[in-house]
Amino acid sequence: MVEALVAAGIAVGSGGVVYALAAARVVKQYERGVVLRLGRLKDSVRGPGLTMIVPFVDRLRKVNMQIVTMPVPAQDGITRDNVTVRVDAVIYFKVIDPADAVIQVEDYQFAVSQMAQTSLRSIIGKSDLDDLLSNREKLNQGLELMIDSPAIGWGVQIDRVEIKDVSLPETMKRSMARQAEADRERRARVINADAELQASKKLAEAAGVMSEQPAALQLRLLQTVVAVAAEKNSTLVLPFPVELLRFLERAQPSQAAPAAPAEPAEPAEPVKAPVAPPVAPLAEPAAAEIPPAQAPVEILGEDGEIDSPKNL
Numbered sequence: 001m002v003e004a005l006v007a008a009g010i011a012v013g014s015g016g017v018v019y020a021l022a023a024a025r026v027v028k029q030y031e032r033g034v035v036l037r038l039g040r041l042k043d044s045v046r047g048p049g050l051t052m053i054v055p056f057v058d059r060l061r062k063v064n065m066q067i068v069t070m071p072v073p074a075q076d077g078i079t080r081d082n083v084t085v086r087v088d089a090v091i092y093f094k095v096i097d098p099a100d101a102v103i104q105v106e107d108y109q110f111a112v113s114q115m116a117q118t119s120l121r122s123i124i125g126k127s128d129l130d131d132l133l134s135n136r137e138k139l140n141q142g143l144e145l146m147i148d149s150p151a152i153g154w155g156v157q158i159d160r161v162e163i164k165d166v167s168l169p170e171t172m173k174r175s176m177a178r179q180a181e182a183d184r185e186r187r188a189r190v191i192n193a194d195a196e197l198q199a200s201k202k203l204a205e206a207a208g209v210m211s212e213q214p215a216a217l218q219l220r221l222l223q224t225v226v227a228v229a230a231e232k233n234s235t236l237v238l239p240f241p242v243e244l245l246r247f248l249e250r251a252q253p254s255q256a257a258p259a260a261p262a263e264p265a266e267p268a269e270p271v272k273a274p275v276a277p278p279v280a281p282l283a284e285p286a287a288a289e290i291p292p293a294q295a296p297v298e299i300l301g302e303d304g305e306i307d308s309p310k311n312l
Contacts, residue, residue, distance in 0.1 A: 022055035027062060032098040034061040045098055063098035067159055068109065072116045074167070077124030085132065086167035087124055091116045091147065092159040100155030108154050112147070116161070119146040132166050139163060214243070 026049070027033045033046030036059045046060070053060050074088035093112055095101045101108045123143050124132070131139060140161050148158040168176070210216045 019055060020052075023052045025051050025053055025060050027051055030064060030066045031062045032065055034063060034098050034102045035059070036061065041099060041103060061102050063095055063101055065095055065098070067092055067094045070109065070113055070116070072113070072120055074165075075117060075121045075124065077121050079124060079127060079129050079132065081128050083129045083172060084169060085124065085129065087120060087132065087163060088165055089116070089120055089143070089161060089163045091161045093151065093156050094159060095155055096157045097155030100153070105154040108156050111154060112151060112156060112158075115147050115150060116143075119143055120163075122146065129168075129172075132163070136163050217243070 025033065025046075027046055029048045031048065033051060035042040035044070035046060035053060037054070037057060042058075051060075070091050070093070072089040072091055074086050076084070076086050078084055091112065095108070105111050120143060123139055123146070127139060140163060143163070144158055144161045147161060151158055210220070
């Protein structure tokens, strides 16, 4: 009799251990347990720790409450300004209502992934290329709102959505590179022109100060000479003062005025004729007095003296 009771006690104990093992469940700290009893949802959600269910009657579904990082596959689309792009993104979400995540949707992670892909394609079609490249914060907020609206009914909260990369065709990359180069060249020219304008204003002010004090120009000239001579140069470039040029320009008209009366002196040069022509008139009176047969012939020597006359 005692042996039967002991055997029965052992059997009951073994059955109790088996039942406890079959009914015991462990829920981790970052999980919540949803119990379905005979297919019906229990009102209470099991918290972390050891929990018991009715074996073969209850079914426990564990739901992860951590923030899930899900990459969104790259989507090809055409922007509003007819540019073909390829955009990929990443989405961060978490479950806030475990019961809805189990009851309202079959697989909430797959549902969120599909919703993110369709929303991303919709955002691409509604945006311009410049918005995708430079105004991503606004697009991220719009994409988050588009995904979060249906996800609320699934017990899921979208934490944030980020567009990771925007891939462009090679032709578009070259066009954008040329545009950026032209824009930078334009800005460089504008900055250079602005610098020239400011420098010209400062030079004009400096010229005004130096015009009031002529010694300042000489000091500046000496500073320039010292700066040039400081280097090891074999040639020294000495600037020529502009004031000296102006002085020469003012002095040149005063010198040109008295030079005009000196021009009549030029006709005096024809007066200096050779001495030989006056000798010829002396022979005419002699030709009238002396017969042609006996006329003496006067011959001038090489030294200019008259030789002795000879009769023909």
